[in-house]
Amino acid sequence: MxxxxxxxxxxxxxxxxxxxxxxxxxxxxxxxxxxxxxxxxxxxxxxxxxxxxxxxxxxxxxxxxxxxxxxxxxxxxxxxxxxxxxxxxxxxxxxxxxxxxxxxxxxxxxxxxxxxxxxxxxxxxxxxxxxxxxxxxxxxxxxxxxxxxxxxxxxxxxxxxxxxxxxxxxxxxxxxxxxxxxPVMIKGTGADPEVKGVKLESPEGAAPKLSTKTDEKAPKELISKTVIEGDGAKVEKGQTIMVQYTGKIWGTDREFDSSWAKGGAPVSFPIGVGQVIKGWDQSLVGAKAGSRLLVSIPPDLGYGKQGQPQANIKGTDTLVFVVDVLGSY
Missing domain, CATH: 3.10.50.40 (Chitinase A; domain 3)
Structure with a gap:
């Protein structure tokens, strides 16, 4: 499958x-x-x-x-x-x-x-x-x-x-x-991530709404903004992190992946040890459980020049994620 x-x-x-x-x-x-x-x-x-x-x-x-x-x-x-x-x-x-x-x-x-x-x-x-x-x-x-x-x-x-x-x-x-x-979702009122070209709504009790349709140039550096600050334990390098997320391509608003769209079940994976793209390792370690992050990842910290053809991600695409950090162990 x-x-x-x-x-x-x-x-x-x-x-x-x-x-x-x-x-x-x-x-x-x-x-x-x-x-x-x-x-x-x-x-x-x-x-x-x-x-x-x-x-x-x-x-x-x-x-x-x-x-x-x-x-x-x-x-x-x-x-x-x-x-x-x-x-x-x-x-x-x-x-x-x-x-x-x-x-x-x-x-x-x-x-x-x-x-x-x-x-x-x-x-x-x-x-x-x-x-x-x-x-x-x-x-x-x-x-x-x-x-x-x-x-x-x-x-x-x-x-x-x-x-x-x-x-x-x-x-x-x-x-x-x-x-x-x-928990399948976090609680709190989301702040404006203040990233030009990106819009994020955080309705209470529902999945976040991310828009990346813009003519603004994508940032060349990694951007990680905490829009809801959790009060749980910090995620440590080497732990398994549990998240909900949505991923879109900068400028197109095309969603290439989302846990919310696939039933809203949390997903888990090792973090900070090279098992995921660099942008996730660098932005999620240190986040508190219960937090929502807006993360913009340039190609060199995503899939690099080769992109990811299976997901229709080109080597020049900047990836934008909204990530709910549910916990870690």
């Missing part, structure tokens, strides 16, 4: 919403696969038969029962957590550990405890067993879920996985430790 988000920033935005093939092949980069209306019942081989040890918030260990793996999906709430339950539409920062339940080795396929938590959107694109579980758990809680291909994915997903040579005969076991919900 090709989208403009697959090319900015440097592929990291595409990690957030992968389908079944990626879920089975690279479970650490957890993302959505289409759910069905099945998958919440238990069988003799189910989530309740799995013995999970370890405290929530730390690497779990799972002991599997003997015999064949489960054929249907199920969930077992191990620890409820505290605070408010998650709801549909929330983006949840969570740790997860994944196992291949093959009835033999039952090997661990990966864990965010060896890297960093994942950002997961609670919506209908999740397998229903996980969608339901996130509505029952709270921050600091833990649940174990069996996700069986037979009742958690569409025929299209299964066929796609088969064509890629991925084994869909066995279920995956997920141990989830939700950390917290991430």
């Amino acid at each position: 090709t989208r403009t988000t697959d090319v900015f920033p440097e592929g990291y935005l595409s990690m957030r919403r992968r389908r079944l093939a990626a879920l089975l092949a690279v479970p650490l980069l957890f993302a959505a696969a289409c759910g069905t209306d099945k998958g919440t019942g238990a069988t003799s081989a189910s989530s309740s038969a799995l013995q999970v040890t370890g405290e929530a918030g730390k690497q779990p260990q799972v002991k599997f029962p003997g015999g064949s793996p489960a054929k249907t999906s199920s969930v077992n709430m191990l620890s409820e957590g505290t605070g408010e339950s998650f709801k549909k539409g929330d983006s949840v920062l969570a740790n997860l550990t994944v196992f291949d339940w093959d009835g033999k080795k039952n090997a661990m396929a990966g864990s965010t405890y060896t890297s960093k938590p994942e950002l997961i959107k609670v919506d209908d694109k999740l397998p229903k067993v996980l969608f339901d579980a996130f509505h029952k758990v709270k921050p600091g809680g833990r649940f174990v879920a069996v996700v069986a291909p037979a009742d958690s994915y569409t025929k299209e997903d299964l066929e796609q996985a088969k064509q890629q040579g991925i084994d869909t005969s066995n279920p995956k076991v997920f141990v989830f430790d939700p950390v917290r919900a991430v």
Whole structure:
């Protein structure tokens, strides 16, 4: 699936919403696969038969029962957590550990405890067993879920996985430790960025409105203006940052990418370590959570002379972004 988000920033935005093939092949980069209306019942081989040890918030260990793996999906709430339950539409920062339940080795396929938590959107694109579980758990809680291909994915997903040579005969076991919900938008009244040629509106409770239609010459230097000052922690070099953003081309008002236009789910990626374009690394490190920034990025700090043909960005284009900094970890 090709989208403009697959090319900015440097592929990291595409990690957030992968389908079944990626879920089975690279479970650490957890993302959505289409759910069905099945998958919440238990069988003799189910989530309740799995013995999970370890405290929530730390690497779990799972002991599997003997015999064949489960054929249907199920969930077992191990620890409820505290605070408010998650709801549909929330983006949840969570740790997860994944196992291949093959009835033999039952090997661990990966864990965010060896890297960093994942950002997961609670919506209908999740397998229903996980969608339901996130509505029952709270921050600091833990649940174990069996996700069986037979009742958690569409025929299209299964066929796609088969064509890629991925084994869909066995279920995956997920141990989830939700950390917290991430806000989808910031609060506050936006100031005028005072950049000639750029207009920005910040309506309360709605996505910002950016206009870059102008005859003004694009600035040659990097410009970063804070139009709403947050009061959260500062983003540090090497952290994973969570943002909403819209990107346009200076002078044309052409939008080439936007998280708002793709459902308004926050996106996350490493910052300050060369994994995104230089203009983002230089402007977002040090920003406070809860802030909105207007950033104008000249070509040499964007995609350089080669541009980015996939997104119709030329080597002479100046990129303009409005970025909401939601948090970092």
